[in-house]
Amino acid sequence: MTTPKGNPDYRLTQLKTLEAESIHIFREVVAELERPVLLFSGGKDSIVMLRLAEKAFWPARIPFPVLHVDTGLNFPEVLAFRDKRAAELGVQLLVASVPDAIERGLVREEPNGSRNRIQTPVLLEAIEKHGFTAAFGGARRDEEKARAKERVFSFRDEFGQWDPKNQRPELWSLYNGRIHMGESIRVFPLSNWTELDIWNYILEESIEIPSLYLAHQREVVDRQGMLYAVNEFIALREGETSTVETVRYRTVGDANLTAAVRSEADTLEKIVAEVAATRLTERGATRGDDKVSEAAMEDRKREGYF
Structure with missing residues (x-):
């Protein structure tokens, strides 16, 4: 150049x-x-x-x-x-x-x-x-x-x-x-x-990532506005019902405390665009364990x- x-x-x-x-x-x-x-x-x-x-x-x-x-x-x-x-x-x-x-x-x-x-x-x-x-x-x-x-x-x-x-x-x-x-x-x-920056770098370097980061359909339960996957670590409580939503994970911590977000971002390019528009950090949006106290x-x- x-x-x-x-x-x-x-x-x-x-x-x-x-x-x-x-x-x-x-x-x-x-x-x-x-x-x-x-x-x-x-x-x-x-x-x-x-x-x-x-x-x-x-x-x-x-x-x-x-x-x-x-x-x-x-x-x-x-x-x-x-x-x-x-x-x-x-x-x-x-x-x-x-x-x-x-x-x-x-x-x-x-x-x-x-x-x-x-x-x-x-x-x-x-x-x-x-x-x-x-x-x-x-x-x-x-x-x-x-x-x-x-x-x-x-x-x-x-x-x-x-x-x-x-x-x-x-x-x-x-x-x-x-x-x-x-x-x-x-x-x-x-x-x-x-x-x-992380997502732009992953896109630029064509780095492989776990499929959880890309939008996919998943059975989830809404708890206080956070979507948790129904899995071996999370069972439905009395009175709860699950739905199948198109979601992805912005961060992947423990499966019992990490929530997904509604998303149609099924490619790296779409993830970059989605993250560029959001105003909430991934931990604030998806990590239930960080809500214990400030x-x-x-x-x-x-x-x-x-």
Whole structure:
């Protein structure tokens, strides 16, 4: 590409600028920290994160394993996609099981049915067991208020906890990965991305995604304005009736607490157009577990959640 005067134009598009920043972060972590791991759930953000890691170290393999904290309540389609993608890239897939932790007595099932809070001890146990010094997460600042507070390099103490008042400066994109024994860093390469950026990148890169993200017909039940799929984790309550709707998922958390949205977006191009027009974040629109309180996410992050 050249300018009207015939000089080369080296300006990057917004997506290429975000991509370059994220690739720099991946390389910086591998250079600074001894044993990183990528948190991979099979959701759209971790899918993009995995593609960026692939690009950062190409033609070599991704030089760290991927870890999934499996709550036992995941959509089967997402688990199948997770296994398929890890096998394609030849990366080591580690699974930390919440049901196993419940059976061992490490955590206790909560009465509200959410396993989000009890994921944290399982994640911290896995980090300690494997000696991970850095964990890449797919959180973005546009998702939620607590995540907007967090730096790209998020320092965690020896208990895996986060103190929002004790964060390191990141002037000029200079990242401080210095830690002592037992401490770790959570790293968020997608911090400056938005949901629309994610979908534009998936479209531009022709990245495969789980079918749940595309509009399809599904039996759902309306609970307080949120459409939950009737499945092995969600049964109809007394007085409830289900309907078959054309829906898709904007985010894929636990199947018992993640709602779908009415949508006709059955292609990536339609998803991009739909997201560009919406004014509600995907977590606000579809995650029932985030409606516990205004500070629900921050409370979990303080405890060690990613």
